[in-house]
Amino acid sequence: MALFNKIFGGKSNKIKMSTANMRKGAYDIVCPFCFKKFKPNNVVFRTQHSEEGDPEYEKAVDEELNSYNQKIGKAAISELNPVIKPESLPKGNIKIVDGVILEVKDKYDVVTDKRLCPYCHNELPITAGRGPTNIISVVGASQVGKSVYMTCLLYVLEHYAAEDFNGALIAGNSEYNEEIKENQSIIFEYNKMLEPTPKEHVDPLIANFKFKDDTKPPITFVFYDVPGEGMTDKSYIDKHGEHIKNSSGIIFLVDPLQMKTLRKKLSILNKEDQGDFTAKYQEPKDILVYFYENFIGKESGAATDIPTAVVVTKTDMLKNLNDSEYLSPNSNIFRNYKHNTYFNLDEFENINGEMKRFLGKADSPFKGAMEAYFRNTGYFGVSALGSNPQNLKINSSNTVTPLRVEEPFLWLMYKMKYIPGGSEK
Structure with missing residues (x-):
């Protein structure tokens, strides 16, 4: 699609790169x-x-x-x-x-x-045992846009970002492929929003990342999209929460409209867009309470080392703030960046610093709790669609232009030592 040609730009520089920890052979x-x-x-x-x-x-x-x-x-x-x-x-x-x-x-x-599996008799991905398996939990409050984010993330990885790392991403099997294709058609072809993930939804989404270098094994990524309502339901967590404590990485989505200091201001500023501004929102810290109660509080030191990408969503709304107290109008979060062959640590530090400062002003209790209970974090800003939808429809005059959606996932791949990281300096 031509619309993405102008989205992904970036710089090519000589860098010092860390070595990815990969080996060929059978894996548990x-x-x-x-x-x-x-x-x-x-x-x-x-x-x-x-x-x-x-x-x-x-x-x-x-x-x-x-x-x-x-x-x-x-x-x-x-x-x-x-x-x-x-x-x-x-x-x-x-x-x-x-x-x-x-x-x-x-x-x-x-x-x-x-x-x-010899224990539960569910069918295994074809790559199981031939490379590492990593469970990625995508969590956040209700209406934060987890399903939309996941759909756009897989689209960008499959069509653009995987190639930048000399690899390819495909669905785990034909069943997952049909689900992914259907969701992507709804967004990218029909300009419609996805229905919210039902609370009863428990099945993971499995994707395989294959490097073109045959000496590197394929990586199986298992994504769990946790409904916001489920995160605050003890019985749901008891049934379906095992994957969180078994995660190799967490993507924690945070909607600016969940922040009391911004909710009213953003609603007024974006009023002309007629977006879906629901009166009642879960606060980001509400989700942390359940994390602590069910998982983190049971770990050593009452904190977790699982790499966690804290992702502020719908950053297109923040453009209208025009308030340098929160973000500069020239902030890098409003521009795409192409991490090519390595994860650029300079660019990450810029974005990480900006988003930490933003959250410190917009929701300091949440930021403080994240720093206390999560030892390994990166902060990001993304817009899955590039614009605010109207009544579950994407404005036909707007093109779906995902903004930085792949960056949190690439950071997790870097933290897992699957892709190198480096500095331009």
Whole structure:
């Protein structure tokens, strides 16, 4: 799309780069559903068929899968094709790639590549065991725009940013691909907003990042979009909150309209846009209370080391403030920047400093709590759409132009040592 050609600009400089911590070979698998850890050769498989009269191959109720579904509030599933273990088959029936069992041929000579977690019997991503798996929790209060942000983030990564790091991003499987494509069509083709994530939504979104350098393994990213209402519901957290404590990184979205000092001012300034200014908002610190109660308070020192990107959303609204007390009209957050081949630490420090100062003035209790309970943070400003929607529709005169949406995720990749970081100095 031509509209993105002018969005991503940047500078090319010689830099000093850190070395990414990557290795080729088999990895322990972390199930993206039940979060149990196991060796790649411990996977099990669901057959592609069933055989009446053969107790080993008859359809049956999958107790492990139904136990998992019951735990997270899903309905039980009736009889399914049987589950078989690779060790029950001759070695010649097992296909191993990169030290990982990828498919097997059962005793009826029928091939199956439906690898399952041995504990919960959910299907694993094809890259499981061939590279690291990282769970990314996307959290924030209700109406902060998590689903819209995720849709635009994956779009920018797939179409532009992954290539800048000599890689490619694709959906974990065809089911996830259809979900991503549908959401992106709604926003980028039909100029409409997504419906809010239902509280009952519990399934992760899985994407694979593959470097063109074959010596580097693929990375599996498992994104969990946590509904804002769920974050403040103890029973929901008890059922679905395991992924937060198992996260490799957290993207904490903060809406400027959640900040009391700005809410009224922004509503008046953006009145001509007829945006969705809901009277009742959760405060950012409300979400932190539940983080502390359910997770952080149980960790050593009552603080967490999980890399956490604190992301102020809808920064297009802040342009109208015209108040240097909060942000300069010439602030870098209103311009895209292209991190190319490395994560530019100079640019990060500029944005990190600006957004920390902004939050210190707009919501100092939240900023103070973040500094007390999160030891490893980066602060960012993004606009997923580039403009304020009107009645769940994006103004037809406005083009969807995501602004800096990939930056928090690239920072997490840098913190995980998957991409290098460097300085222009």
